[in-house]
Amino acid sequence: MVRRFDAGRPVPEEVVRDLVGLAVRAPSAGFSQGWDFVALLDDAERDRFWAAAAEPGPPDAWLRGVSAAPALLVCCSDPGAYLDRYARPDKGWTDRDPARWPVPYWDTDVAMAAMLVLLGAEDAGLGALFFGVPAPRHDDVVAALGLPDGRRVVGVVALGHEARRVSGSAATRRRRPLEEVLHLGRYGVSVRP
Template sequence: MEFSDVVRARRMVRSYDRHRVVAPETVAELLDLAIRAPSAGFSQGWEFLVLDRPEDVRRYWEATTEPDAPADPWLQGMSQAPVLILPFSDKSAYIDRYAEADKGWTDRDEARWPVPYWHIDTGMASLLILLGAVDAGLVGCFFGVPGSAEAAVREAFAVPSRLTPIGVISLGYPAPDRRSPSLRRGRRPVSEVAHFGRF
């Protein structure tokens, strides 16, 4: 598939065919794409928790949903995804990298970072997984770990404290799905968002 076709075909899919598994080698290929994302100072401050066994996927949903709450349509569709990948950012990898001799910020002052590149770079790695999924004939969705459930996710999967979850990527094959009502807003055109020379 041409790259421009992959980009244009990518969308957030929230309903998955629970009867079709994703081959482990496909997941490995997607992770291999992810680690080719750019990162400040080649810090590569990302790690990925792959949940590709039914019992692990189930543990994620148990950690992030109320046990007695009725399953809404979003949860019913998303919980059928056979693979979840949780990307984590590691701020310490950037602080440590920029304290090395070729960078010279020996004070490790976080104020030197006008934006948290550890999150941005991990987000770019996540997008490569989503684009790679389209190219592999899969669908996916990026969504957040509920703040109220972060501690439960950390406990359920022994997540080191130095890592910050930036979201979850669900992967699989599509099931019948309804288009998100948000799409009614329409895509903002380039003429509205691109500014040449000045705003």
Template sequence: MEFRDVVRRRRMVRKYDDRPVDPAVVDRMLAHAVHAPSAGFSQGWAFLRLDRPDELERFWRTTTPEEYLETMSDWLAGMRAAPVVIVPLSHKDAYLDRYAQPDKGWTDRDPESVAARWPVPYWHIDTGMAALLILQTAVDEGLGACFFGIPPECTDRFRDEFGVPRSHTPIGAITVGHRLPDPGRPGSAASRRRRTPDEVVHHGHWGGRG
């Protein structure tokens, strides 16, 4: 598939059938993810791969608020059918360690200096870029995928269930599977117009156009 087609066809898919995904395809998704850019080549990311029925059941049980489990919304039912979930995790300490090395010029990991040195948390941003490569690979492989957040009140339960250390932060999760038609719902890409480059690109000055 041409890269332009991968970009144009990428959508958040929320309904899947129960066919399994070839493990080799998941391998390729993760192999592509580690080619994402990272500040200082820190590579402060990790990925939890869940593709067994018991693992998936534990994931949804620990990351879904009780009220949603009780009602089992259409969104949740469609997402739970996905045979693969990948959780990208960012690792802040990898960046602090990397930038304390001689070639970067910062010789300490002083927590009070972090805000001044890092205008934005690149450990989260870079892991998000890796997640996008997973989403794009899914499209290239003819699959569907969806990136979504883990509710804050469920994060500790998720960590405990899967042994995720406190040093790593789940930035979200990605379902992967064979897509089913989704009629769309309020707020989704199916019912909202995509903004054009002319509406969001400022050329040379805020408000300026080419």
């Protein structure tokens, strides 16, 4: 994940189109495809986003680094697309009750699509970062982007060329080893080193 971008090197629209082309190949529960991606490629669009998304006050180092990204891809979910799809006769849930979904696959599917964007960005020689919008700022971002009713901002992918790296969590925190995260058959039974 890149947190400092070179603002002077733009990301061409065709690269963003290619990345979203990868994203829509992600798994989708019931092939509902309840996702939308809003690409913010010019200064005015990104400024409008940051005005809505950033907490009041002077920007910290993280915000200064990420807001320099020349492209933002706002990843949105549409829960209604899933509720409609699963109310169809081949699925059998006619009540459209969101409580039937202990895991909100509308957000999960968008997150998987975002992962494809991140991987594609790496292949395209770009740096990228997936980040969330602070909860109190969601409504402001939805309004600033003119999103339709019912859309949820799952996260944002910042895209661009990495600026010189000065620090980062990977330098100070270890990646959890496989033996800690893979459990065979049941929790607590781990793979051998």
